[in-house]
Amino acid sequence: MAAPTVPRARRTFSIPLSWPLLLPLVLLLACVVGYPLLRTVYLSFTDASLNALGTRPAWVGAQNYLTALTNPDFHATLWHSTYFSVASVGLELVLGVLVALLLNQPFRGRTAARALLILPWAIPTIVNATMWRWIYNPEYGALNALLTQVGLTGTYRSWLGEPGLALNMVVLADVWKNYPLVALITLAALQSVPAEIHEAAALDGAGAWTRFWKLTLPAIAGPLSVAVVLRTIEAFKVFDIIYVMTRGGPADTTKTASFTVYQEAYTYLQAGSGAAYANVMVLVSALLIAAYLWLSRRQGQA
Amino acid sequence: MKTLMLGLSLLLSSAAAAPVTLKALYMKQAAYSETDIQKMTRAFETTHPDVKVSLEFVPYEALHDKIVSAASAGTNGYDVVLFDVIWPTEFAKNGFLQDVTARIPASDNAKVFPGAWKTVEAGGKRYGMPWILDTKYLYYNKAILSKAGFKTPPRTWAELLTQANAIKAKGLVKYPLVWSWSQAEALICDYTTLLSAFGGSFYQGGKPSFNAGGGLKALEFMTDTLRQGVSNPNSREYLEEDVRKVFSNGEAAFALNWTYMYALANNPKESKVAGQVGVVPAPGVKGVSAASAMNGSMALGIPTGSGHKDEAWAYIRHMTSQPVQETYAKLSLPIWKSSYSKPAVTKGQTDLVTAARTSLGVMLPRPTIAQYPQLSTALQTALQKALLGQQTPKQALDDAARVASRLR
Numbered sequence: 083m084a085a086p087t088v089p090r091a092r093r094t095f096s097i098p099l100s101w102p103l104l105l106p107l108v109l110l111l112a113c114v115v116g117y118p119l120l121r122t123v124y125l126s127f128t129d130a131s132l133n134a135l136g137t138r139p140a141w142v143g144a145q146n147y148l149t150a151l152t153n154p155d156f157h158a159t160l161w162h163s164t165y166f167s168v169a170s171v172g173l174e175l176v177l178g179v180l181v182a183l184l185l186n187q188p189f190r191g192r193t194a195a196r197a198l199l200i201l202p203w204a205i206p207t208i209v210n211a212t213m214w215r216w217i218y219n220p221e222y223g224a225l226n227a228l229l230t231q232v233g234l235t236g237t238y239r240s241w242l243g244e245p246g247l248a249l250n251m252v253v254l255a256d257v258w259k260n261y262p263l264v265a266l267i268t269l270a271a272l273q274s275v276p277a278e279i280h281e282a283a284a285l286d287g288a289g290a291w292t293r294f295w296k297l298t299l300p301a302i303a304g305p306l307s308v309a310v311v312l313r314t315i316e317a318f319k320v321f322d323i324i325y326v327m328t329r330g331g332p333a334d335t336t337k338t339a340s341f342t343v344y345q346e347a348y349t350y351l352q353a354g355s356g357a358a359y360a361n362v363m364v365l366v367s368a369l370l371i372a373a374y375l376w377l378s379r380r381q382g383q384a
Numbered sequence: 385m386k387t388l389m390l391g392l393s394l395l396l397s398s399a400a401a402a403p404v405t406l407k408a409l410y411m412k413q414a415a416y417s418e419t420d421i422q423k424m425t426r427a428f429e430t431t432h433p434d435v436k437v438s439l440e441f442v443p444y445e446a447l448h449d450k451i452v453s454a455a456s457a458g459t460n461g462y463d464v465v466l467f468d469v470i471w472p473t474e475f476a477k478n479g480f481l482q483d484v485t486a487r488i489p490a491s492d493n494a495k496v497f498p499g500a501w502k503t504v505e506a507g508g509k510r511y512g513m514p515w516i517l518d519t520k521y522l523y524y525n526k527a528i529l530s531k532a533g534f535k536t537p538p539r540t541w542a543e544l545l546t547q548a549n550a551i552k553a554k555g556l557v558k559y560p561l562v563w564s565w566s567q568a569e570a571l572i573c574d575y576t577t578l579l580s581a582f583g584g585s586f587y588q589g590g591k592p593s594f595n596a597g598g599g600l601k602a603l604e605f606m607t608d609t610l611r612q613g614v615s616n617p618n619s620r621e622y623l624e625e626d627v628r629k630v631f632s633n634g635e636a637a638f639a640l641n642w643t644y645m646y647a648l649a650n651n652p653k654e655s656k657v658a659g660q661v662g663v664v665p666a667p668g669v670k671g672v673s674a675a676s677a678m679n680g681s682m683a684l685g686i687p688t689g690s691g692h693k694d695e696a697w698a699y700i701r702h703m704t705s706q707p708v709q710e711t712y713a714k715l716s717l718p719i720w721k722s723s724y725s726k727p728a729v730t731k732g733q734t735d736l737v738t739a740a741r742t743s744l745g746v747m748l749p750r751p752t753i754a755q756y757p758q759l760s761t762a763l764q765t766a767l768q769k770a771l772l773g774q775q776t777p778k779q780a781l782d783d784a785a786r787v788a789s790r791l792r
Binding site: 132133220221222240242243244245328329330331332333334345348349350351 | 445448449452453455456477478566567568617618620621629630633635754755757758761764765768769772774
């Protein structure tokens with residue numbers, strides 16, 4: 083028996099009707115997404131500059147892109163953005179899942195603990211960055227005091243002043259703020275795994291690790307991958323926490339690609355080449371996401 | 385319906401009679417405090433009941449980009465902006481600031497310090513009124529110096545090194561010197577002070593010259609102090625406020641900082657070393673200079689997009705007037721020469737005023753090129769690479785000079 087189909091006459095009638103109904107949304111999207119995007123693409127092929135307000139920018143072809151792609155400083159900042167994304171999203175994933183598993187266990191005060199979980203995530207980035215700047219302060223910061231008191235180190239370190247350390251310390255500050263999102267998504271997914279399945283598996287002799295690997299992980303994999311994509315996009319374009327904590331220093335070691343875009347457009351007033359840098363960033367992040375989606379689909383099929 | 389109409393007409397008539405509201409942009413740190421600026425502004429509003437001024441404060445580091453983005457956004461921007469001595473060329477070239485040359489009375493020319501006028505000048509025109517006349521001074525802790533057996537503060541950088549080493553050797557403080565060497569404009573200000581002491585220059589004959597002579601010696605001096613362990617290594621992530629905290633905590637014998645630190649470091653509420661703070665011009669170099677200083681002044685100007693230029697100018701004249709500046713001379717010294725002999729200004733800060741007499745006369749300006757932000761960024765990175773030991777001072781400055789030769 084074939085599935086009931088929509089009568090032909092109704093279907094041909096509904097398509098032309100849906101178009102005018104969609105029109106407001108299409109117009110809205112064209113204004114808030116389409117126009118800025120096209121404008122950025124146009125600007126990236128010109129020598130537009132905030133220096134020359136009111137004058138028509140000249141067409142320079144792919145010049146801005148050639149400059150961007152051959153600029154070793156930009157390569158370095160792209161690398162910093164990539165490192166930042168991989169490190170922070172990786173840590174957020176591990177920490178988020180661990181905390182979610184913990185909060186999924188029944189214990190006294192669980193509701194309060196779950197409510198507290200969201201707190202770091204709710205703090206504005208600027209406040210979080212300022213707070214961590216204080217914690218990392220080489221002379222009066224809590225981190226140095228803590229490490230010295232528990233005897234882990236004898237000397238105070240300049241956490242944001244050492245080239246090898248600074249970016250990692252910013253990553254940690256970012257992880258603290260953003261792991262709750264991963265934890266929340268995981269926690270919601272965990273609620274959908276019936277306890278009976280775990281009990282049955284335990285009766286069959288499956289250990290905690292096996293149960294996590296075979297039962298829990300498949301159940302949360304879908305929601306987790308959404309969290310990973312969301313966080314990767316955000317982490318790759320990181321700007322605000324860097325701006326507040328290090329301004330790209332020491333010696334450019336925490337300068338990210340977004341920082342270059344900002345500097346080019348607003349500090350140097352070069353709107354054209356700023357747009358080109360921004361578009362290169364968009365392309366790289368689109369590639370990252372495409373690669374990730376491809377990988378996860380292949381894994382799903384296997 | 386009737387009440388609605390009445391309400392609307394009331395609203396409209398009150399809007400017509402409403403006073404002009406000026407939007408003014410200031411910075412959060414150094415020089416005058418936010419409270420001072422609010423008080424000065426309220427005083428202006430009482431004498432000009434038809435003008436209201438709404439104030440906005442941003443960190444210094446955000447000031448330039450705020451002015452630029454407001455200017456490119458068009459008319460609905462600011463009416464009065466605070467700007468740094470390094471921006472007039474760029475702003476004038478891009479038409480961001482109103483030329484106010486004709487508005488300034490000729491009688492002011494001789495009354496205001498020449499260094500202050502430099503803050504607003506580009507291409508022979510003036511783009512505002514100087515407001516903060518500032519340079520970096522050498523602050524020292526009198527108690528620590530006398531414990532180390534020194535009766536007078538150093539007059540040369542070499543002497544300063546000798547004193548600092550002696551202080552360190554006696555264990556009076558771990559790091560006698562503290563600076564603002566974070567990757568920011570503050571680093572350029574410290575470097576410029578030293579460059580002026582060693583007789584260097586940024587450009588010569590249109591070509592970068594800071595990678596040789598005095599410019600190179602200045603950076604070598606900076607890296608030397610780190611190597612000898614007399615400069616606090618954390619200086620490399622510090623801004624001016626961090627320097628003030630370390631010095632006020634008694635953890636440094638010497639610090640380079642702006643005028644505002646004098647009052648705050650001597651305020652028992654803010655400082656553990658109140659009463660022991662001495663101030664002198666930044667030292668010189670034997671046979672080259674008697675003292676060193678850089679021009680860190682700032683001024684108030686009118687963005688070209690402002691719709692209330694006359695009211696804005698009246699407000700600027702009030703803020704920069706001699707009586708107002710003398711009343712609030714604790715955190716920022718006046719631009720007016722004759723103020724420096726007035727008790728209102730000198731009381732409680734004779735040391736600072738004495739130092740100012742020398743320093744304000746020898747202030748070295750930073751380069752006045754339209755692409756200064758690019759030059760500053762390149763220099764900041766280069767200086768940090770040398771300070772972190774990633775490059776030798778010569779390599780670092782050569783790299784920056786290569787970038788600088790493409791800028792104008």
